[in-house]
Every structure is written in C-alpha cells, then in structure tokens.
Amino acid sequence: MTAPWHVEFLKAIDVGEPIYRRCGACDAVGWPPRRSCPECGEPEMVDAPLSTRASVVSHTEITATIPKFSGETPYTVLIAEFEEGVRLTGQLRGEETIDRGDDVELGVERRDEDDWIVTFTPA
C-alpha cells in the first residue's frame, strides 16, 4: 500500500516538478514526509524544488523478488545522488547495465491506480 504522501511525491515527479526537503534550521536534506530533521531534530523540514539529474552511487540486479514484482526479474535497482545532496532509490530503465558515477534522469512510471514507481534512465 502506498501512502497518500507518497502518491503526491511521485505525481510531482511525473509533472516535472520533483521536490525534496531541506531543514530551515540546519540545512540538512531529506525526503517527504519528514518534518523533523534527522540531523538537528527541529521540525523545520520543508519542500524545496529538486533537479531531475542524478549520479549513480550503487546498483544491483534483482533476480529473486517479492510477489508484487513477480515475473519482472531481472531488473536493476540503483541509488542515485542529486546535486542537492539527497539520494533516491529507483529502478533502471532504458539500459540493462549502469556504472557508478553515470548520470541518470529521474522519472516515474504508473503501474496502476495510485501505484507508481521511481525510475532512472541514463542521461
């Protein structure tokens, strides 16, 4: 089950206006729906616009999966870092392999009503 905040987060990526969160007190970064800052603890984390280009930090190919993705293996999951300093997890699209340091473009795919998935495509 995807929570409403997550659907909202994914829809913002879909319309080309992705967001992340930044702490008004200490400038630490994070993702919605954080309000309390994981660095300083202040309830000051607010939305900020996010770029769509990121750099691959780590990746792996999933060959044994959970029922929701049954029949879709193998697929690659990666963590990418944005220039804002936040890192996000998503599935690779467009290529079968990727390397650390490669540039990728953030996107989403709609799988079903209110069921979306974060994707990265080589830039």
Place this chain on the structure above:
Amino acid sequence: MTVAIAGAASTKFGKHPDSSARQLFRDAAEDAIDRSSLAVGDVEAVYVGNFMGALTDDQGHMGALMADYVGVPEAMSTTVESACASAGAAVRQATQAIEAGVHDVALVGGVEIMFSTGIEKITDALANAADNEYENEVGLTFPGIYGLMASDYMTEFGATSEQLAAITVKNRENGVSNPISQFQEEVTVEEVLEARPIAPPLGMMDCCPITDGASAVVLVSETHAQERDRSPAVRIAGSGHAGDTIALQDRAELARTTAAERAAEQAYEAAGITPDDVDVSEVHDCFTIAEVLAVESLGFYERGEGASAAANGETAVDGRRPVNTSGGLIAKGHPVGATGAAQIVEIVKQLEGRHPNQVDDAEIGLTHNVGGSGASAVVHVLEAIA
C-alpha cells in the same frame, strides 16, 4: 546488580514442518530452564523476539502465547520486535529490567517459523523491515539492499568476490560440527562464486538460508543466584543498542553500519573492555558483506580491511579473532526473531568451554545483532564468571 545467564539453548535450526512457533519456543525454553537448575515456576517474566508471526502465521501477541505454553501463563510477558535484531533487543530489555530490580528471573528468547511459508511470501515479509515506500515499492528486496551495500563496498575499497566467498567457506566449515546448524556440509570458494546470482555481487551462497528455529536463555540476578547457591558460569558484562535511518538511501555512507559502531562503543564502555579483549564473536552475517561490515563496526578492523579477514584465516576458529564459530547465520541459519538469542547461546557455550568449535581460553565473548539494513543494532559483551 549484575545479570548472569543461568541456562541457554537452541532448537535444531532448519526445517520443522511438523512443529510450530509455540512448540519450538517451548522446546528451547525447556532445555534452557533445565540447564539453569531452576524450575519453570521461578520464571517471573518472558520476553520473546519475533518478527513475522503476525505477517505469515496470523499470530501476534507472541509474548503471551509463549509464556502460556512454557507453563507460566501468569508471568508478565511481551513481544520485542526490532526486525532481525528482535531477540538481541529482548535480551537487553530483560537484562535492564533485572538490573533495575524488577525481576530476579527472566526467560528471554526468540522464535521464527519461516520455511513452510514459501520463498516469495517470506521475501515479502522480510521486506517489512525496510522502508515500504522508498525501498519495497521500487522492488528493492533485502538481498538487494545488501547487494547495493556490497557493490558500494567493493568499489570503494577494491574488495573481491573471492574475499566474500571465503566468509561463506569459513562459516559453512564451522557449521559442519555444530549439531544445531542448518547446513552441515563444507563448500568451496568456487562453488560460492558459481552459485546463482541473487543481487550481484551477492549470489545464493552469500545469503543466509530461510530457517525455522527458536532459542532461549534464562537470565538471573547474580544476587538471586547466590541466594539459591547457584554458580552460573557466564554474566552479561555490557550491552549497547543504537539506531540509524531506516532507508539505506538516507545514509551518508552505504557500506557502513554506524548503529553497530555506536552499540559496540556502548557495550565496550559498559564492560570496561576494548575490541582487542574479545576472544570470540557471533556477528550478524545475514549476507557475507554483513560480516565484513560487522567486524569493521566492532572495531576489529579498520574500514576497508574487514573483507580480507576470512580469506586470511584471521577469523577462523583457530585464528587470532574467531568470528561465527557456530557457522553464523550463513550456515547455522537465521530464524530472524530468534537470532539475537541464538548468538548468546553460542557464546555461552564458548565461555562454558563446551562449544563444538571451542576457542582456546575463551573468557570474553561478543554478540552483534542487526535489524534491517542497520537501522537497529544490539551488541552484548559476555564474560566467564571466574
């Protein structure tokens, strides 16, 4: 008030299709209570580690169920859930309650029934320990999370798949002589490298198996033991429990478990020891890379150097730093909610001098139990009572 371990036992780990959580826990508890020379009726409190009973077995409220079936339905009981660190957390909570004078005798352990559930459903249940929206919803499994950590570690420090495979080879070798171990056959580096890829660089034999099993320990205050004229052989010298972000993506470094670093620092300080004082350890090797991160977070190795430990023989039973003499999670098996207690059981055997892979003159032992990808970590330091 110091806390002693009066008795400790595990069931056989592996497949128990004809048993159940309540039966397995009772078996481990009965064995542990027998070893303690106490009576069931002496048990004042029951703490049970369990992760997935409510997800796979339609059974929550495990603490009460286990207290009931152990034969002390009127005792206070609770379930402790910190994913794969559930039983480690349960042991620590019970220890603190005894230290605070709340109980004199507590039965603590864990149980998990996994095997009969089926691999996809189990993978799904295990994924509940991760961040649902940010990890599960993109199809990131637990082997996948550790695959990302391993990939990052190997790129960062130039570690090799052969070095990781040496961990499986060592732990499987240790499992051969451990009667409770799920796997009791040796494997070669080549077999590990050629095993089916699961989440590269991790293959099937880099992963611990799916396991049914239960473990239990009887904790007593040393004052109570003395009053009863008992002489338990092992005490809990110190412990630590710390946390980190639940999602891997929110950590500054993927290949580092800072919760375990903090838990270890707390445990060392409480016990008044340094990492070099530890004679034998049971660490949370749910995947080969996890043993590498464990020995680094415990201060046994500098960051980037833990990968060579098994390949160099340093963590073997007769090495200078024996790690997972039980076979670890990789060979012994990983009934997730029981593992933290199972590690204590193995270290008790070492400190009592009756382990099948006995380390010479073992006086100080350590357990390292991790939940999720490192959002929970519990470390215990145990010492032989002179």
